[in-house]
Amino acid sequence: MSLDAWLSLTVVIAVFPLMAFSRVGPDIVLLGAVILLLTLGVIDPDQALAGFSNTGLFTVAFMYVLVASIRETGGIDLIIRHVLGHPRSERRALVRLLLPVASLSGFLNNTPVVATFIPAVLSWSRRVFVPAHRLLMPLSFASILGGTITLFGTSTNLVVHGLLIERDPSLAMGLFDIAWVGVPVAVVGVAYLLLLGPRLLPARRGADTAFENPREFTIEMEVDPGGPLVDRTVEEAGLRHLQQLFLVEIEREGNVVSVVGPGERLKGGDRLVFAGTSEGAVELQQIRGLVPTRQGASSLEKDFKERRLVEAVVSDQCQFIGQRIRDGHFRTFYGAAVLAVCRGGERVAGSLGQIRLQPADVLLLEARPPFIERHRQSRDFLLISQVNGSARPVHEKAWLAWGILAGVVLLATLGVMSMMNAAMLGAALSLASGCCSVRAAKQGLDTQVLLTIAASFGLGAALESSGAAASLADLALGLAGGNPLFLLIGTYLLVALLTELVTNNAAAVITFPVVMASAENLGVSPMPYVVVVMFAASASFLTPIGYQTNLMVYGPGGYRFADFLRLGGLLNLLTAVVVLFLVPLIWPF
Incomplete structure (x- = not known):
């Protein structure tokens, strides 16, 4: 074989394990391979771009x-x-x-x-x-x-x-x-x-079974109306950087404050929902001004128009793969709080912030209503669906489509x-x-699919033209x-x-x-x-x-x-x- 043929074959052989085992997307791997072959002179610009006109x-x-x-x-x-x-x-x-x-x-x-x-x-x-x-x-x-x-x-x-x-x-x-x-x-x-x-x-146990009882992965406390936390911000109250827990929402007078920010001011009688481990309850009990919530349905089991409970399946292309939830600033980036993680049909135990995300993990998220449409087509998630949400109404143009x-x-x-x-x-x-x-x-x-297809044409052209x-x-x-x-x-x-x-x-x-x-x-x-x-x-x-x-x-x-x-x-x-x-x-x- 000629030198060009050996170069083409080497690049193609290297491409397959890179796509199979690296976190880099197949479109990036293939585009990189085409650029390399073009730089080495194995293919010309017309061959490199042929896929984009197919x-x-x-x-x-x-x-x-x-x-x-x-x-x-x-x-x-x-x-x-x-x-x-x-x-x-x-x-x-x-x-x-x-x-x-x-x-x-x-x-x-x-x-x-x-x-x-x-x-x-x-x-x-x-x-x-x-x-x-x-x-x-x-x-x-x-x-x-x-x-x-x-x-x-x-x-x-x-x-x-x-x-x-x-x-x-x-x-x-x-x-x-x-x-x-x-x-x-x-x-x-x-x-x-x-x-x-x-x-x-x-x-097998699915994600819906792992998430069915919110009390297994959430803790609820109330702000004492006569306590020292009234009118303090979440940051000032020391609720922003807890070791075992995240403050995900506040139920207040029949409404809910979702994806709580550090500047949110607490009011007497606020019902605070924390996600994490049961061991974190000890940490909360040491904070003056918080008292155990009165018995009743979990806040997550109630329906509020201001927030949605969403299940999201993590894609292998998600930028937070391999990172801990806390370190990756997941909440800040997506505007959604992770309540629990399911992997292999089982809820992942331990400190929520220390969990490292893996492909196909199912996340139970608390988010504002626009989250679903905003991220439905995101390559970070394979699937986003509302928990217990009804199907969207059938539009009158469905039959036309x-x-x-x-x-x-x-x-x-x-x-x-x-x-x-x-x-x-x-x-x-x-x-x-x-x-x-x-x-x-x-x-x-x-x-990603379109770029993968287009770039694949360049590799195919290299194999053919080089012999x-x-x-x-x-x-x-x-x-x-x-x-x-x-x-x-x-x-x-x-x-x-x-x-x-x-x-x-x-x-x-x-x-x-x-x-x-x-x-x-x-x-x-x-x-x-x-x-x-x-x-x-x-x-x-x-x-x-x-x-x-x-x-x-x-x-x-x-x-x-x-x-x-x-x-x-x-x-x-x-x-x-x-x-x-x-x-x-x-x-x-």
């Missing part, structure tokens, strides 16, 4: 706007209200949940679908007496399976298809072409989840216009009709013994392994040129290999970190790492068997 990337971006319009109008909430109902058994509950989720995920990005369903499922599970952990992992898996039905189903499908038509426009696929494999995969997968899911998932999406699907299916053109028109109509505001559209764009892809293709052919079926199996296994470690988009885009070169060297059609890349990149059931929806349910469901292996291992195998059997029949070599 039709697949823009189709993904416009689809995000369409999804945002459905979310903003309450379109997914509308489906939830009509389909969940009151099943009489766990299996019937799974049927009511998994079938609509898999169907929706064929046309919508599955991340917002799962994000909308999780709070509804948590509330629904209590009503139908089915533990939430029996529903949440199947929810995530069903959304992944549904994404394999159409080219719109996942961003990976759209991007790989964009790469394909750039290389050879005559190989363009229809919106439902992959449904010949996607529907059987979804049917087999959902049937497996219905039949074996209840048996394979062990009993669904109609626009249906029109996009119809135009693309009939070939009236390209998928990108149809998605662009749909996004424009969503904005013009008021189904989606410009602000919501901007928030709906997942810039590294051809060399890797020769190696792959040698390992496969020149047998196209063995090469197909090897392609599936490689992409499926990479997508468990890094993002599915990066795994697909970087391996695409190697797969195409392998098919060309073997003298066979590239189509079966392209389709296998799409399916293998989506088959992420083994770990919570392999797919974002898995990480979203990991904390709320109280799961352990092994739970994904237990339920997802056989599902991965079934998916592989169905795909590798059907693809060569539908797209012959």
Whole structure:
């Protein structure tokens, strides 16, 4: 291989462990790799920026706007209200949940679908007496399976298809072409989840159980009307820097002061709510002017319009990962007070301020009402939902938003216009009709995914132009013994392994040129290999970190790492068997 080929290969090999094991986002890692290759002269500026002009990337971006319009109008909430109902058994509950989720995920990005369903499922599970952990992992898996039905189903499908038509426009696929494999995969997968899911998932305690009794992690005291703390500020009263506790709110005359600041003045009869350990009660009893509160319902169990109790799932991209809550100034930065932390289905014990945040931790937060909308799209949190909050009311434009999406699907299916053109028109109509505001559209764009996709094109171009892809293709052919079926199996296994470690988009885009070169060297059609890349990149059931929806349910469901292996291992195998059997029949070599 040439020097450029060795440089390309070295950079690509270094990228995968960096994305898998470092806290740096995949978009930053990949952009850094592209900049390095550009600086070394391995690729030129046109190749480095090629991803930013790819039709697949823009189709993904416009689809995000369409999804945002459905979310903003309450379109997914509308489906939830009509389909969940009151099943009489766990299996019937799974049927009511998994079938609509898999169907929706064929046309919508599955991340917002799962994000909308999780709070509804948590509330629904209590009503139908089915533990939430029996529903949440199947929810995530069903959304992944549904994404394999159409080219719109996942961003990976759209991007790989964009790469394909750039290389050879005559190989363009229809919106439902992959449904010949996607529907059987979804049917087999959902049937497996219905039949074996209840048996394979062990009993777990979810975050809702860990947070159900506020008296386990809060202490309430009252300000003595005749004591020395009246008219003193929180800072002056010595309540700002307690060792074991945080002052999170003050109940005063039927109202509440949330996210209490150091300058707030205390009044006689104020009911102070502290979060922390029971050992902290000793510290409070030593403060003159505080007396134990009168018996009654916990302040956190009351409904106040001035504050919200919120559950937030920490993302692996959160800037406070690895930091102690107190040292990170979480409260100052977000305007929300941490009441408790749940990890692995158990509330984390010990001093609250000393807890170091980890990915998928579930935080119970006390915040002001604007917090939810302000941080709903924050990359620091995978999910934000109001505790015991009712679903948002269905907007009168929900059906219009669904109609626009249906029109996009119809135009693309009939070939009236390209998928990108149809998605662009749909996004424009969503904005013009008021189904989606410009602000919501901007928030709906997942810039990390878009940058990851764009940067991956640069690495793929480096492998191809330097000759590294051809060399890797020769190696792959040698390992496969020149047998196209063995090469197909090897392609599936490689992409499926990479997508468990890094993002599915990066795994697909970087391996695409190697797969195409392998098919060309073997003298066979590239189509079966392209389709296998799409399916293998989506088959992420083994770990919570392999797919974002898995990480979203990991904390709320109280799961352990092994739970994904237990339920997802056989599902991965079934998916592989169905795909590798059907693809060569539908797209012959």
